[in-house]
Amino acid sequence: MNTVLGYILDAAITLFMLWSLVLLVKALPAHREPPVLLLRSAVALWITNVLVFALWYWRIDAGGPHVRHKRLADNPSAFVFPQMMLPDDFPGVETWSPIFVDYLFLAFNTSTAFSPTDTPVLTRWAKVLTMTQASISLTVVAVLAARAVNIL
Secondary structure, eight states, rough: OOOHHHHHHHHHHHHHHHHHHHHHHHHHHOOOOOHHHHHHHHHHHHHHHHHHHHHHHHHHHHGOOOHTTTOOOOSOOOBBOOGGGGTSSSGGGGOOOOOOHHHHHHHHHHHHHHHHHHBBOOOOHHHHHHHHHHHHHHIIIIIIHHHHHHHO
């Protein structure tokens, strides 16, 4: 039940974020929004984008947070974190499992560089999510923030 509720909340937050982005982009040609408010909105949307997709990655990858730490072969990770590539004799590698901050780092890099940087994406669902996240980030940065800076 908690898992289903988590998915519903993540989906609702994602839809509200997308709706906010659409409303702000639609408001640009009318020049109704003051530049400072537009810039604040762009920053808020960018941060929300990072957090929303970090939650999605954390919740979906390798069966989710409650299954992932068990390292079950039938739930492979959609991402290859650098720690997964370390040799088996490296201290702590046998017990390492990604936690939320690892997915937050992945989402931050995807929103900043418009692509994952040090973590290859393996599955199709993860590729679609990272493309979506990068597209939202590019829209926020290129359209909203650029417009706000131009008006200033």
